[in-house]
Amino acid sequence: MTENTRADLESWFRYADELGLGPYYRDRAASKAFPLGQAAAPALSAPATSAAASPQFSAAAPRRSPLSPLPAAAPAKLMPLIQSPAGPSLFEERIENDSLERIRADIGDCTRCRLHKARTNIVFGVGNPKAELVFVGEGPGHDEDIKGEPFVGRAGKLLTQMIEAMGLERSDVYICNVVKCRPPENRLPEKDEISTCSPFLARQLTVINPKVVCCLGACAAQTLLETNQGISRFRGEWFDYRGSKLIATYHPAYLLRNPAAKGEVWKDLQKVMSVLGLQPKLRH
Numbered sequence: 001m002t003e004n005t006r007a008d009l010e011s012w013f014r015y016a017d018e019l020g021l022g023p024y025y026r027d028r029a030a031s032k033a034f035p036l037g038q039a040a041a042p043a044l045s046a047p048a049t050s051a052a053a054s055p056q057f058s059a060a061a062p063r064r065s066p067l068s069p070l071p072a073a074a075p076a077k078l079m080p081l082i083q084s085p086a087g088p089s090l091f092e093e094r095i096e097n098d099s100l101e102r103i104r105a106d107i108g109d110c111t112r113c114r115l116h117k118a119r120t121n122i123v124f125g126v127g128n129p130k131a132e133l134v135f136v137g138e139g140p141g142h143d144e145d146i147k148g149e150p151f152v153g154r155a156g157k158l159l160t161q162m163i164e165a166m167g168l169e170r171s172d173v174y175i176c177n178v179v180k181c182r183p184p185e186n187r188l189p190e191k192d193e194i195s196t197c198s199p200f201l202a203r204q205l206t207v208i209n210p211k212v213v214c215c216l217g218a219c220a221a222q223t224l225l226e227t228n229q230g231i232s233r234f235r236g237e238w239f240d241y242r243g244s245k246l247i248a249t250y251h252p253a254y255l256l257r258n259p260a261a262k263g264e265v266w267k268d269l270q271k272v273m274s275v276l277g278l279q280p281k282l283r284h
């Protein structure tokens with residue numbers, strides 16, 4: 001190693017140390033999020049035979065020939081979050097004989113973060129506890145806070161249409177959020193709120209152990225993949241999440257503002273359908 005290289009490296013290490021990155025590199029397990037290679041998951045790019053039909057939720061969804069394969073996306077390289085967790089990741093936590101009931105009981109009448117102050121109800125999650133498909137959103141909005149159930153407002157109605165377009169009912173899947181209490185004024189959940197609440201999400205996903213986790217929007221995707229990359233960089237690609245296949249797509253609330261993106265979301269949902277062997281519900 002030359003003197004110059006050594007000096008550069010030393011200066012970089014000093015800089016990283018000043019930023020407090022030491023514990024990040026020391027304590028953090030290697031990210032479990034990695035794109036599934038094309039070779040490792042050939043079925044994922046197979047066409048969902050009759051998934052070509054326009055889904056009910058989207059007049060804008062493009063029609064494709066039933067035989068044309070889904071486009072093969074180049075795997076995204078996810079950058080790890082630049083932050084230093086206090087210790088080993090809470091995602092490592094595994095609890096013997098865990099259950100959804102036990103997780104809900106552990107949450108209790110939670111006051112762990114500031115979100116509890118304005119909430120009406122904790123929104124834990126609903127659906128099939130043995131679901132093959134779990135949708136993960138960001139956090140409850142006004143309607144969800146009142147009802148105590150995720151995705152029951154306008155975005156929720158669109159999610160229900162998406163689920164039905166996939167040939168499923170809401171009760172077939174499980175739906176939950178990264179944070180269980182409504183952020184005031186529907187602001188984004190803050191980092192400490194996410195890190196306080198997301199271990200419960202991790203436990204929910206471990207207990208349900210679905211074939212597919214579909215992240216709705218950047219918050220869910222970035223939390224579960226432990227990245228701060230923008231969702232458009234890796235949307236529609238497959239990742240491994242603790243043995244489940246994980247895919248991220250745009251949030252239904254984004255689709256309400258940008259209906260033109262429905263076609264992209266439908267492509268992502270078709271990939272999910274292909275993995276789960278689902279046929280779309282055709283319009284009559």
Ligand code: URA
Nearest residue numbers: 137138139140150151
């Ligand atoms: N948006 C979310 O992310 N989750 C909900 O439950 C409702 C709206």
